[in-house]
Amino acid sequence: MPLTDLPLDQLRAYRPEVRRPADLDAFWADTIAEARAAGAGTAPVTTPAETPVTALDVQDLTFPGFGGDPVRAWVSRPAGTADQDLPVVVEFLGYGGGRGLPGERVSWALAGFVHVVMDTRGQGSGWGSGGDTPDPHGSVPHVGGWMASGVDAPANHYYRRVFTDAVRLVEAVRTLPGVDVDRIALTGGSQGGGITLAAAALVEAHVGPLVAVLPDVAFLCDWEHGTAVAVGGPYLELATHLSVHRDDVDRVWDTVAYFDGVHFAERISAPALFSVALMDDVVPPRTTFAAYNALGSADREIAVYPYNGHEGGGFRHWERQVAFLRDRL
Template sequence: MPFSDMSREALESYRPDLPAPADFDERWTATLAEARAAGGEVAVTPVDAGLALIEASDVTFPGFGGDPVRAWWLRPRGLTATAPVVVEFNGYGGGRGLVHERLLWAAAGYHYVFMDTRGQGSAWGNGGDTADASGGGDAGAPALPGFMTRGVREVETYYFRRLLTDAARCVDAVRTLPGIDPTRVVVAGASQGGGLAIAAAGLVPDVAGALVDVPFLCHIERGVRVAEHDPYQEIARYLAVHRDREEETFRTLAYVDGVHHAARAQAPALFSVALRDDVCPPSTVYAAYHAWAGPAQMVVYPYNGHEGGQAYQQRRQLTFLDHLWENR
């Protein structure tokens, strides 16, 4: 179904004035310091996934509050030289699934780490393995959405504060893995994963690059007002009941908004947007793209919805990273 957000010309110049909360940097600095101080080991267990050319491991690392977060680590079998790594984050409601589902980056010669999403993994795909331990113990086991309003009354209790911290801590953990070049860490993702990639690049500003596709969690207030579908509409339905909580809700959401994290991200970035996207409206994507502090490129898919460029965009990403390493 055609979706009209803004004209292409309007999108190209769309730079909304969205001041970050006054204590944005202070809060996030404290949050990451607390997570790092919580300690915890990075554990690596080899996995026999039946892949003759790919070596796979199950990684557990400490995320928010030191909570254990799972990830898959794939790389070409027999790789001996130090190599760059792509760290990818997942879309809303999905888990890390099975090892053999995501082979592109390892097949291209990269290390590849795919982070599980705490508490998610039961809406689509092949499941998740990470509980939202700080969100309620056993009650935080992988479940269906919605997560958008979980703990939203306060920044300290908000679900996405924990998840964004996990993304930053995943970068920390990846840099300790053998064979990985810690100066060539690329963060990546689509939809929710794109929002997490933006946040990781802002919270860990020395990553080498970012691949951001049709990102969620950007210009969130506008997304709530114009998106036709979830996850943004979870917030709209919540506020339809809690009519007196609009101000406090959007105050909390501002701390996870990708526009503010993009303004702190220095790495070269390749964005993509789909102009018929009624899940993450194009204007919300452009808001983050135009806020990005480092160099950034945008790829536009005029006739696609939230699926975006898919394999076509992956082909562009491979080329983008080839050029990135050539220019370093």
């Protein structure tokens, strides 16, 4: 597999101009306030999950997300630690996947953390073991997938709902027993990495500080340039949409600017560990570097995997994430 983007020295210096909405912060402040109001009468609920896994205590969490809609998550922790306030890792998932089965994702909890996996609304049938959260909101006609869903206006875009769900999840997690609210980290790969960046910036602005941010081969950054150079993956949905809607180019890019990880990265102050793979044909490396190079964090690292594709560093990188997080707890 060949290198898919610029040489590494150029990637480290890559700082593109990304469309910047003048009302970005107000847009998100209003969105989060509306979601809080819509879910004000609904408390998060946990019930024991049915799973053959016995080394972990797994709970099924339902919490009010965007519009007060019920969103699902798994909460896992080492068995026998209910009386301890443990650090938390909240994880967001890659494109098309759902939260899967209880006990399916065990690594973070086995490493001693409370592990929370958010279901991504409307997804869960592309890979893995399925999801349990519908997206009840409609959209204008668009190419299959979610990149162009609601692309007619920022208020309608799919990722407005998903990013809001992520913030509301962190708020819900802070109310759960047995969690250390001062030691919450966010992570995710690909789409989950992009959600991590958005959630981190919005949580720091509207909820409270985070102990670390761990986006892995992060998608949803530098959307316009990513669509121009990607050779596979969901960015091509936008290219296909624009090949049909030829007169909508500026409207599309003006809309998705509200969801660009570069803008969120600028607003993050928590310690951050990124990863990037230089043979990634789904997330062009320049898009990850665009967010990393804009990052507001003083304490930051990026792991570069020169000969990997979209799988990135795999379990080796997870080990690095654990070490990075433990150093900052």
